[in-house]
Amino acid sequence: xxxxxxxxxxxxxxxxxxxxxxxxxxxxxxxxxxxxxxxxxxxxxxxxxxxxxxxxxxxxxxxxxxxxxxxxxxxxxx
Numbered sequence: 001x002x003x004x005x006x007x008x009x010x011x012x013x014x015x016x017x018x019x020x021x022x023x024x025x026x027x028x029x030x031x032x033x034x035x036x037x038x039x040x041x042x043x044x045x046x047x048x049x050x051x052x053x054x055x056x057x058x059x060x061x062x063x064x065x066x067x068x069x070x071x072x073x074x075x076x077x078x
Contacts, residue, residue, distance in 0.1 A: 008066070015062045018055055025052045 030048035033041050 022055045
């Protein structure tokens with residue numbers, strides 16, 4: 001059965017995609033927008049900060065899943 005490998009592959013790919021999105025949000029430098037008049041903002045800097053926070057939370061969840069035991073694994077001792 002290839003399910004555990006498929007799960008790990010999926011999580012690694014998802015982690016890579018989320019890391020790319022985090023880099024994209026960081027490179028937008030949302031803090032620089034605060035120095036501009038609101039009418040010149042291309043995006044709301046608070047939205048960018050919320051997005052980064054959400055993405056970092058998602059990365060944490062992915063890392064937790066990667067370290068979690070496989071579903072159905074019986075690690076109980078009798």
